[in-house]
Amino acid sequence: MDLKDIQNLIKFVAKSGTSEVKLEMEDIKITIKTGSGKTETTIVQQAPVGLPQMPVAAQAPAAIQPVTEGGDQKDEASKYIEITSPIIGTFYRKPSPDKDVFVEIGDNVNEDTVVCMVEAMKLFNEIEAEVSGKIVKVLVEDGTPVEFGQPLFLVDPS
Known part of the structure; x- marks a missing residue:
């Protein structure tokens, strides 16, 4: 299932x-x-014998939302905006294995800058930033599954 x-x-x-x-x-x-x-x-x-069991967690749906983390980093992190996955699929930072990544940490992006691809059912969907600013953190490893609404990048809009 x-x-x-x-x-x-x-x-x-x-x-x-x-x-x-x-x-x-x-x-x-x-x-x-x-x-x-x-x-x-x-x-x-049930996980097969010898393999660790992974928990299943639901993500809150959102396209772009301000980051709100607890603890001492709350004030610093609240100035960043998250770019989240609009679909369930596999996250890729490159258009193909032999090409460079779409964006690096420190790159400036605008609303229509392609920042990554999410593959769902053999279709590769280009994900645009939908916000202007500078990429400060990549939150997902290349080639890993992502959920709808899962944060992918942190952007400093200033």
Whole structure:
């Protein structure tokens, strides 16, 4: 069962009016509880023997949002803007393996500057900055999966 199937199941359960659904298959257990305007989903997936188990986490949807981190860095980090992934897929910093990265730390970008690509279902989608400023941090490793709304870059708009 892939992520899209799980998302469709959650939508179906939310629309059906059912208060709780449990689904158990050979390698995955899913519990979806609804009620009082919120939906809670628990996914437990069995990892093959010898491999560490990775938690499944949901990301808040957003295109660009100010960074709000806790602790001493809150004032410093709040001046940065996040460029987030508009889709689920695989993050790539280069247009192809033999080319240079789209942007480096310290590069200035504007609203229509392509900063990366996200591959989803064999389609490569160019992701534009949608904000002007200087790239201060790359938050995702090249070739790793990203979620919808996951922060990819930090931009200093000043």
